[in-house]
Amino acid sequence: MRSLRIVFMGTPDFAVASLKALLENNYEVVGVITAPDRPAGRGQAMRQSAVKEYASSQGLKVLQPTNLKAEDFLTQLAELKANLQIVVAFRMLPKVVWQMPQYGTFNLHASLLPDYRGAAPINWAIINGEEKTGVTTFFIDEKIDTGAIISQTECAITEQDTAGSLHDTLMILGAKLVISTVQRIEKDEAKTMSQKHSEVLKEAPKLSKEHGQIKWNRSIKEIYNQIRGLSPYPAAWTTLVNDEETSYLKVYKAAYTMEDHTLPFGKIVGDKRSIKVAVAGGYIWLEEIQLPGKRKMEVKDVLNGLKLEPNAHVL
DSSP states (O other): OOOOEEEEOOSSSHHHHHHHHHHHTTTOOOEEEEOOEEEEEETTEEOOOOOHHHHHHOOOOOOOOOOTTEEEEEEEEHHTTTTEEEEEEEEOOHHHHTTTTTTTTTEEEESSSTBBSSSSSHHHHTTOOOOOEEEEEEOOOOOOOOOOOEEEEEOOOOTTOHHHHHHHHHHHHHHHHHHHHHHHTTTOOOOBOOOOOOOTTBBOOOOOHHHHBTTTSSHHHHHHHHHHHHTTTTTTTEEEEEEEEEEEEEEEEEEEOOOOOOOOOEEEEEEOOEEEOOOTEEEEEEEEOOTTTTTOOOOHHHHOOOOOOTTTTEE
């Protein structure tokens, strides 16, 4: 049985679950690497990463390098004498870092690799209408998300899942997979499998504002999947045209009904409590939205202060 000294690298809430699981399973975490504190919010107060907050509460040593190739950081990292590094939702590591520990550096990725390599695998799996996804652990190599696979766990994606709900499911599954992977490494039983190479792999690039724009001439399922795949962040959006006024409208929650109609795509049909948008093959019902300068609200509450004109539509 190997005696492990672990350095953990991660930043958001998704990573905290894995770090917590390591400590609860009595693994020795000798250091935590996370992002530098950053200004956030309207007041631009300095905010710590979720991983730093948790690590500090547990009395762990925390390093926050801005440059992963800087000599002072590499010296500090080497001084921790880790023989295993674990990466969960961090950034790309230089070779000098991931090659440092004796037993390697493995990463937890929120997809069934090799599909959905990239920055936003959870979002893209829903946007593309996938019925299953999962989590993968793999040893890091020179490229992004291409290393030898150690283990995978699958899970179903329901039609009601959003990026937020799937994030939480995979966060828990991922923490369990991290522990089982560490156990294999500890016992020197971590057999790996090379990732298959294909020209048609599905990708998960970083999301841009353009990815969020709803195109109302697309199919009803594509629009519905886009809305839930971008909820709660960064959120799908559209332009509301109400008489002569236009507003930037974020859509967080929707439903759909299949129904024949002759209305133009984007036409709004509304009453005092609901808004539905005509699309190919039916209607998208807007359930939770946000107007400029307002908080996110249910549509029935928005309509208390918004009168929809007969010509109202979305672009």
